[in-house]
Amino acid sequence: MECFTHAGSSAVGVCQVCGKAVCHSCVVDAGVAIVCSEVCAKEAVDLHEMNQRGKKIYGIGVANPRIPSGVIAWLLFAAMFGGFGIYQSVVNREPEWFFLAFAGILIVIAIIAYRRAKETGLQC
Ligand SMILES: [Zn+2]
Ligand SMILES: [Zn+2]
Known part of the structure; x- marks a missing residue:
């Protein structure tokens, strides 16, 4: 797989937000996911935050879920x-x-x- 932006460079991963392949020189580590740009980095953090809240609301991954x-x-x-x-x-x-x-x-x-x-x- 080749980098979406740099033809010829082999991809090291795929942006978790938009799905574009990224190479070593353009990959951005958003902390919670690997993304292709600062725009996607912000999106990834927002998505992560949303997931965390969703998990709390539905009690997913809680060690001792309370009784419904x-x-x-x-x-x-x-x-x-x-x-x-x-x-x-x-x-x-x-x-x-x-x-x-x-x-x-x-x-x-x-x-x-x-x-x-x-x-x-x-x-x-
Ligand atoms: Zn992206
Ligand atoms: Zn690249």
Whole structure:
């Protein structure tokens, strides 16, 4: 592969922004990527910044991703109905199956939501 600007010089890499081949004399190290010019260097830094923010928003590459908020909501509902079910069971001296079963279903939904969130890598 030849340099895009200098015919005859063999390319050492490809600009990460515009895709042009660059040789030793015109390659620019933008810090985050190898680019062909100062214009592309700025673009590369912006793109890198955008990627980093995107990763944070979606929790990509986070060592200890927090539990998705949707899952927390389901678990809260489950705790509410489960707690009420247990309370009613104690007060009435017989299991309040409706609320206990409902809490169980909510926990299953929470687990499904958690698995789906893990699969897609989304944190919401
Ligand atoms: Zn370029
Ligand atoms: Zn060149």
